[in-house]
Each structure stands twice: as structure tokens, then as C-alpha cells.
Amino acid sequence: MGEKVLMKGNEAIGEAAIRANCQCFFGYPITPQTEVAAYMSKKMPKIGRVFLQAESEVAAINMVYGAAGSGVRVLTSSSSPGISLKAEGISYIAGAELPCVIINIVRGGPGLGGIQPAQSDYFQATKGGAHGDFQMPVYAPASIQEMVDLVQEAFDVADMYRTPCMVMGDGMLGQMMEPVEFKEREKRELPEKDWAANGLRGRKTHNVINSLFLKPEELEQHNLKLQRKYDAIKKNEVKYELYNCDEECDLIIVAYGTTSRICKNVVKMAKENGIRLGLIRPITLWPFPVEAFEKTISKTRLGYISVEMSMGQMVEDVRLSVNGRKPVHFYGRTGGMVPHPEEILSKIKEIVGFNSEAKDEVAGGIK
Incomplete structure (x- = not known):
């Protein structure tokens, strides 16, 4: 070292x-x-x-x-x-x-x-x-x-x-x-x-x-x-990290950069609440890591949630990668606001309470 x-x-x-x-x-x-x-x-x-x-x-x-x-x-x-x-x-x-x-x-x-x-x-x-x-x-x-x-x-x-x-x-x-x-x-x-x-x-x-x-x-x-x-x-040249995706999850978060660090804390907080979360962290935004979704699509019960400091710009690539096989949700803050772990977890609790057959692809956003 x-x-x-x-x-x-x-x-x-x-x-x-x-x-x-x-x-x-x-x-x-x-x-x-x-x-x-x-x-x-x-x-x-x-x-x-x-x-x-x-x-x-x-x-x-x-x-x-x-x-x-x-x-x-x-x-x-x-x-x-x-x-x-x-x-x-x-x-x-x-x-x-x-x-x-x-x-x-x-x-x-x-x-x-x-x-x-x-x-x-x-x-x-x-x-x-x-x-x-x-x-x-x-x-x-x-x-x-x-x-x-x-x-x-x-x-x-x-x-x-x-x-x-x-x-x-x-x-x-x-x-x-x-x-x-x-x-x-x-x-x-x-x-x-x-x-x-x-x-x-x-x-x-x-x-x-x-x-x-x-x-x-x-x-x-x-x-x-x-x-x-x-x-x-x-x-x-595709790069990504899979975090806590080894076993079946209730939901998998997709987040990059600073937001992904916040979401790792959300994964730990959710575990204390009996909710199992995974995280896909794209390291290359282009090329987007479609492979990460192929590896995890069978392991997520309720689909994916894209968490971003934007109005959901990455959601499109997440949705294309999932290709309609599971729901895709969204939570974001914008204008320079940084999301807190508690508010992300609150959104996830709301989704986990949804019927897994729900067809609404994108839910969430700023409250």
C-alpha cells in the first residue's frame, strides 16, 4: 500500500x-x-x-x-x-x-x-x-x-x-x-x-x-x-458494481456517483426494517451496464428503483435494460438538493407495500 x-x-x-x-x-x-x-x-x-x-x-x-x-x-x-x-x-x-x-x-x-x-x-x-x-x-x-x-x-x-x-x-x-x-x-x-x-x-x-x-x-x-x-x-469497457445482489431482493436500487453512496446506507437501513435491497452502481454511464440487469433480473421481486439527483434522466436506460420484464420506479431530487437516506427509504417502503403485479412503470419523484 x-x-x-x-x-x-x-x-x-x-x-x-x-x-x-x-x-x-x-x-x-x-x-x-x-x-x-x-x-x-x-x-x-x-x-x-x-x-x-x-x-x-x-x-x-x-x-x-x-x-x-x-x-x-x-x-x-x-x-x-x-x-x-x-x-x-x-x-x-x-x-x-x-x-x-x-x-x-x-x-x-x-x-x-x-x-x-x-x-x-x-x-x-x-x-x-x-x-x-x-x-x-x-x-x-x-x-x-x-x-x-x-x-x-x-x-x-x-x-x-x-x-x-x-x-x-x-x-x-x-x-x-x-x-x-x-x-x-x-x-x-x-x-x-x-x-x-x-x-x-x-x-x-x-x-x-x-x-x-x-x-x-x-x-x-x-x-x-x-x-x-x-x-x-x-x-x-463497461464497468459497474453489484452491491448486495447475491440473493433474492425485494427491490434493486440503481444509482451512480454520490447518490450511490447514500443508497448503500439505505440498503443497510432497509435491512433493519426487514426489507432486502440490492444496488446496481453504473461506473460507466456510457456504455451503460445492461449486463448488470441480466444478472439481477431474476433476483428482484418488485423490480428496480432509479435514485438520482435529477428528474429521472437515467430511468430511460434502466427501463431499456429491463425491457418490460419488471417494474421500474424512480425517486429523485433536483436543483442541487441531495436526497437523504430516510426519504429514499420512505419511498422504498411505499413501493414494497405495492402489489408486485403493478404495471405502473415509473413512480415517485419529488414529494
């Missing part, structure tokens, strides 16, 4: 990126992720790497495009409205097949919303996030340690598949402090970046980075190529 260090989540993100050999950081301050940029501004110049505070989020993501095109590891970070501004650039990066890591420390919305933690960017992150037929891997850490591990994982996956990757945590994870250990990681066999626009380097022609295909036949072939890549990511 290595030495553990007490760190704020945002600062741990920066340190994890540095240790993953990130060479460039481009960003713009926005609460509650500004400490990522502040940490990188102090550390990167001291070790001969690039930190640049751009004039806007739009500028920052286009700087990421340029640096990624040269083949170096590059990071940007923002919070919800800032990610919206980066959306066009993220689509260009995906279209040009460039690796990079994007951090989203989510705050309440829509609009300027508030600076409290939320999970209401799920649709934006997992359903493409911008224009065109593309996807990107989205990681949802539940602790500062996992944030560190998944930032480093994201850089490897980005390089492996030539894709942008997002690490999405809520504002609570960005601001809280926990002990973290920077472990020696098992190294992946990563492909050479022989596509990079970094000079001739013995080649007869320059590499060109581009996402523009004016002939529809060529663009269709490019999209089919991208889809084959996304299919490989779905096959190889």
Missing part, C-alpha cells in the same frame, strides 16, 4: 492527470470545478507542461482539439453550462477521432441554475452531448479515490480508441476531501499515434486532422467506422 494523501476532489483530478502524463491543460473557471484549473496552473508550468486559461470555454475546447491532434495527452475541465459551450468542439474531436479527457463537475440547472451538486447532465453526457452520430465513454466516480483511478483510466481508453472520454462527477465530489492513494497502474498496450499531425517524422506526406466529409458516401463510411469503434467500447 502506498501513502494516502488528503485531497479535495478537484485537486485530485489534476494530480491524477499529471501522473497520467497529461501534457496540456486548457480551461476556463466555473464553479464548482475551478480548483481543477487552479491546481493545474500551479503544477503544470513547474514540470515543463502547458497550462493555459482560455478566453472562453469555446476557445478552450478548440485548443484541446489542436493539442490532441498533435498526439499529446490533453485535459479540459468545466461544469454544466461550460460543457454546453464546449459541445461543438467535442463533436469535432469525436469526428476527427482524437483522444482527450473532459471533466464535468455537474451543478444544478437548467440555465445558470445554481452551484450545488446535481446529476442533471446525464442526457447531455450519454446521449452524444452534441450534434452528429457519436458517443463517448462517460465515467461516474463515487469517491475521490475512484475519481483518481478513472481519470487515469480515461486517458488510456481515449488513446486506445482515439475518442474523447468524459469523467462526470457532481459538485459534491469536486469539493469534498478524502484520503487518496496514487497507485502504480497496470499499463495497457496502447497503439502508436502514427495518425498525429506532428510533422513528417519520416513520412512522405503530412498527416491531416479533419472531421469534414463533403461527399455523403464518405461521411456514411466514416460514421460506420465510428460505430464499429463504439461497438468495441460497449463490448470491452
